[in-house]
Amino acid sequence: MAQPGREVTSRGRPTRDRIVRAAAELMFQKGVGGTSIPDVQEAAGVSASQIYHYFGDKQGLVRAVIAHQIDATLEKQRPVLDSLDSFEALEMWRDGAIAAQEARDCAGGCEIGSLAGELVETDPLAREDLVAAFNRWEAPIRTGLARMRERGELSADADPASLATAMLAAVQGGLLLTQIRRSTVPLYVTVTAVIEHIRSFAT
Amino acid sequence: MAQPGREVTSRGRPTRDRIVRAAAELMFQKGVGGTSIPDVQEAAGVSASQIYHYFGDKQGLVRAVIAHQIDATLEKQRPVLDSLDSFEALEMWRDGAIAAQEARDCAGGCEIGSLAGELVETDPLAREDLVAAFNRWEAPIRTGLARMRERGELSADADPASLATAMLAAVQGGLLLTQIRRSTVPLYVTVTAVIEHIRSFAT
DNA sequence: ATCCGACTGGAATTGACATTCCAATCGCCG
């Protein structure tokens, strides 16, 4: 038994973290279905008991991985994501994403999107988590665009909410095609298309 | 064993088709990992031998499902996809996709994209098939845009290849978010953004 | 009519995986 009010002491936290990190890595590389508990055990250097102690069951572990991945993603993009209020910033964000893909030879896709595609239809709880995760990711994009509009850099016609959603979807779709084709071109052209669409609202 | 030069007679073809169709349906609903051979057996009303007779192993079945899904998708969209050479046609295509999603309560996402996300990193052969599938899907989009440019409806700056890729990615990303949020809004705003981007090249 | 390969049924095999259990430590709190 674990999840709800499970007391995790300072002694257990490193272990828990090690498990989540190992699981996140494996699930990113091989998918949730392709990652077994024994796989995680070996990668994290723990026994089965520990995994079940901290996460209850595999679904609990998956949910912890989702939480970890969205936190890690937002953390990594934080500086630029919090100031996504200019075309230069949008382009830098795009270029950072492209560079990240190149660094891993376009393998793996999006840390969140991949989990999403695999879990949406099979794990309702995970889907809830993913909805929240995407909302958290979309928020700063929307905020940045709203700031641009307030400043008068975008016309009043521009809808920050819709544009932010389109931006996020462009990243997801671009990453999927990039992952399949092993080329950053799809990601580049798609995100650029949306940036240019936003630019059409520039004053 | 089966796949390569397997002779499939007129007696076996219905069985084979039934298996592929059942497997495609199940894998669309529950994912490849969530679909077992016994599941397919029951849904198709066949014995294990028949599945292994026609497809060799589960990977073979998966590849057959990919082939079936891309054929079915192109078939279903054929009329509009072959004349995607006006803004009206693009909008009708988008609206058709939205209607299809609404009809299924935004569940399931893209028949091809879902398979793609689950298989890219774990099945190299399937990935090849998916590359080919997306290429076949992208081609008519590109052709339509090229026709618009030839006619002078789009400026010479417009690159049909890039725009077609962005369009496809917009659909994929839009569908993923639509599937997660159970709302057609993401699909609508994303595809619309790309259409509007294309319109910015209108003469 | 017969013959060969496609086709089918169903049981058997093998292995892996999620999960449970029990018995041991370990460290803080009083």
Next chain:
DNA sequence: CGGCGATTGGAATGTCAATTCCAGTCGGAT
């Protein structure tokens, strides 16, 4: 010091999936 819960190890359990085997049947070609 004593205890209690957090933590850990490692084996055991039970299920289920992928795949194989072994016969049988069927239909078209010779």
